Amino acid sequence: xxxxxxxxxxxxxxxxxxxxxxxxxxxxxxxxxxxxxxxxxxxxxxxxxxxxxxxxxxxxxxxxxxxxxxxxxxxxxxxxxxxxxxxxxxxxxxxxxxxxxxxxxxxxxxxxxxxxxxxxxxxxxxxxxxxxxxxxxxxxxxxxxxxxxxxxxxxxxxxxxxxxxxxxxxxxxxxxxxxxxxxxxxxxxxxxxxxxxxxxxxxxxxxxxxxxxxxxxxxxxxxxxxxxxxxxxxxxxxxxxxxxxxxxxxxxxxxxxxxxxxxxxxxxxxxxxxx
Amino acid sequence: xxxxxxxxxxxxxxxxxxxxxxxxxxxxxxxxxxxxxxxxxxxxxxxxxxxxxxxxxxxxxxxxxxxxxxxxxxxxxxxxxxxxxxxxxxxxxxxxxxxxxxxxxxxxxxxxxxxxxxxxxxxxxxxxxxxxxxxxxxxxxxxxxxxxxxxxxxxxxxxxxxxxxxxxxxxxxxxxxxxxxxxxxxxxxxxxxxxxxxxxxxxxxxxxxxxxxxxxxxxxxxxxxxxxxxxxxxxxxxxxxxxxxxxxxxxxxxxxxxxxxxxxxxxxxxxxxxxxxxxxxxxxxxxxxxxxxxxxxxxxxxxxxxxxxx
Numbered sequence: 001x002x003x004x005x006x007x008x009x010x011x012x013x014x015x016x017x018x019x020x021x022x023x024x025x026x027x028x029x030x031x032x033x034x035x036x037x038x039x040x041x042x043x044x045x046x047x048x049x050x051x052x053x054x055x056x057x058x059x060x061x062x063x064x065x066x067x068x069x070x071x072x073x074x075x076x077x078x079x080x081x082x083x084x085x086x087x088x089x090x091x092x093x094x095x096x097x098x099x100x101x102x103x104x105x106x107x108x109x110x111x112x113x114x115x116x117x118x119x120x121x122x123x124x125x126x127x128x129x130x131x132x133x134x135x136x137x138x139x140x141x142x143x144x145x146x147x148x149x150x151x152x153x154x155x156x157x158x159x160x161x162x163x164x165x166x167x168x169x170x171x172x173x174x175x176x177x178x179x180x181x182x183x184x185x186x187x188x189x190x191x192x193x194x195x196x197x198x199x200x201x202x203x204x205x206x207x208x209x210x211x212x213x214x215x216x217x218x219x220x221x222x223x224x225x226x227x228x229x230x231x232x233x234x235x236x237x238x239x240x241x242x243x244x245x246x247x248x249x250x251x252x253x254x255x256x257x258x259x260x261x262x263x264x265x266x267x268x269x270x271x272x273x274x275x
Numbered sequence: 276x277x278x279x280x281x282x283x284x285x286x287x288x289x290x291x292x293x294x295x296x297x298x299x300x301x302x303x304x305x306x307x308x309x310x311x312x313x314x315x316x317x318x319x320x321x322x323x324x325x326x327x328x329x330x331x332x333x334x335x336x337x338x339x340x341x342x343x344x345x346x347x348x349x350x351x352x353x354x355x356x357x358x359x360x361x362x363x364x365x366x367x368x369x370x371x372x373x374x375x376x377x378x379x380x381x382x383x384x385x386x387x388x389x390x391x392x393x394x395x396x397x398x399x400x401x402x403x404x405x406x407x408x409x410x411x412x413x414x415x416x417x418x419x420x421x422x423x424x425x426x427x428x429x430x431x432x433x434x435x436x437x438x439x440x441x442x443x444x445x446x447x448x449x450x451x452x453x454x455x456x457x458x459x460x461x462x463x464x465x466x467x468x469x470x471x472x473x474x475x476x477x478x479x480x481x482x483x484x485x486x487x488x489x490x491x492x493x494x495x496x497x498x499x500x501x502x503x504x505x506x507x508x509x510x511x512x513x514x515x516x517x518x519x520x521x522x523x524x525x526x527x528x529x530x531x532x533x534x535x536x537x538x539x540x541x542x543x544x545x546x547x548x549x550x551x552x553x554x555x556x557x558x559x560x561x562x563x564x565x566x567x568x569x570x571x572x573x574x575x576x577x578x579x580x581x582x583x584x585x
Contacts, residue, residue, distance in 0.1 A: 013386055017386060017401065018400060020460070021403065022400055027426055031418060042425075042426045084301055087299075087302065088301075091295035091299040095294070097295055097296075103299070112567060113314070114563050115540075116523065116539075116543045117560045117561065117563055120325075120557045121312065121314060121317040121319075121320070122313040124313075147302065147305065205409060205410075207524040207527075208523050223410040226411060227410050227528050239418050243414075249407075250403075258399045269469060269472040
C-alpha cells in the first residue's frame, strides 16, 4: 500500500510538471480558435475549429513575409557562426600555442555581454555600414551572442577527437584545411547539428536588436512582429491574432526540440557545465 | 641533438602555430568588430552628450552623464531615482527568480532522473518553454494573466482563493511577481536539464551502499547527492544570475516601460532609443556592463578556486 501511494504521488508530480509546462501552449491554441466575444469567456476546450485568426494574421499582417525574414536571418547567422566556429575551434582545440587560454577566456567573457551594453556602439556600426533597417545588419549583430558559444562548444568537441587521425593525415601530406574538411568535419556533424540548432534558436528568438535596428514592417522578424501586433486602440489588443501568430511560430520550434532533444541537451551542458 | 634545438620548437610546430593563428584570424576580426568595437564606442559615448539621431556631433563632457554637481543639485545616472529603482528591481528579480528556478529545477531534475514510462516525452515537453521566444511566452502569459478575461483569475476566482480579479501586470504590487512567475516558467527547464546532466554523471556505487544500509532517501539526497552536484549547481546558478541581470524582452513586452518592473536594460534602452539620449543611455549601459563584468570575474575566480581546490 505504501509503495502504491508513493508511486501514485510520483506520477501526480509528473502530471503536475507536464500540466505546468504545457498548459500555457494548450491555452494559446484554444484561444487562437476564438474570435469576437468568444474571447471573453474562459474555456478549457476549443469551441470550434475557427481558422479566422490564422487567416487574418497571414493576410493582413503579412506574417509569411515576417517568417521568411526570420528564416533568412537565422540561417545566415548559423552558416557564418559555424564557419568561423569550426576554423577557430581547429586552432583552439588542436594546436598548443601561447595565449590560447586567454583567448578562450575572452570568448567566454564576450558571451556574458549584456546586449544593451553594446547597443549604441552597434547602432553606430550598423548605420556606418549602411545596414540600418536591413536584414544583414541583424545577421552581423547576432554574431555577438552566437559566435562565442559556437566557438566554445566546437572547441570542447574538437579537443576530444583522436590525435592519430590528424597525424595520419599529416603524414599523407594533407593541409590543415584538408584535415578540417575531410577528416574532422565528417566526425563532427553531431556537434555541428547541436551548435547550429542552438544558434538558430537564439537568432530566431532575438528581440532587442531586431526591435532597435529595423524600422519598417517589411524588415521585421517574428518576435518583433508579434510584440507589435496591435488593435484599434491600446486597450483592445487582438488576442486571437496574437495567439494564432504565437502558435504558428512555436510549432516548428517545438518540432525541432522534440526531434533533437538529446542533441540540444548535450549542447547546453557542454556550453554551461564544462564551461 | 644539442640543447638549442631542444628548446626551440620544431619547424613543424612553428608552422602549426602559424596556421592556427591564420585560422583564428577571421573569428577574431569578427568578434572585435561585433563585440569589442561597439563596447568601446558605447563606453566612449557615455562620456559625451551624443544624441542618437546625430551621433557624429557629440561633445566630450567627462563623467557628467554618470554624476555631476551643478548649482546645488546632483545630476546623472547615479543621481537618478529611476535608475536606482531599476537596479533594485533587477536585483530583486534576479535573486528571487533564480532561487525559485533552482529549487523547482532540482525537483524536476530528480523526477526526470528516475526511470519511468514516457520520461523522454516529459523531458522534451519541459524543453519547449526554454526554446520558444521570450516574446511569445510573454504574450501567452500576458493573455492568461489578463485582468478581465484571463484564465488565471478565472481559476483563482472559481476556487475561491481571491474575491475579485487581480490586475497582474498593471498593479504596482503584483507586476514584478507576474514577471518572476513567467520567467520561472520559462527558465526552470534550463536549470532542470543542467542539474539532470550533473545527476546522471554521479557514481551509482554510493547509492547502492546507502540503499543496503537502509539510509532514508531524503538523508541520501542531502548527504550524498547535493554535495556531489554542488559544483555543477553553482555554475548553473551563476550562469542564470548573469542572464537574469540583463533581462529585457520579457519585462518590455509584459509590462512595457512600467516603473514597477523596469530593469536596468529596459531603463538603458528607454534613455537610448525612446529619449534618443545616446550619451546618457550609454552611461547606464556601461554601468550595467560593469555590474555583469564584476559578476563574471567573480564567476571565473570561483571556477578557478573549484578547479585548484579539488
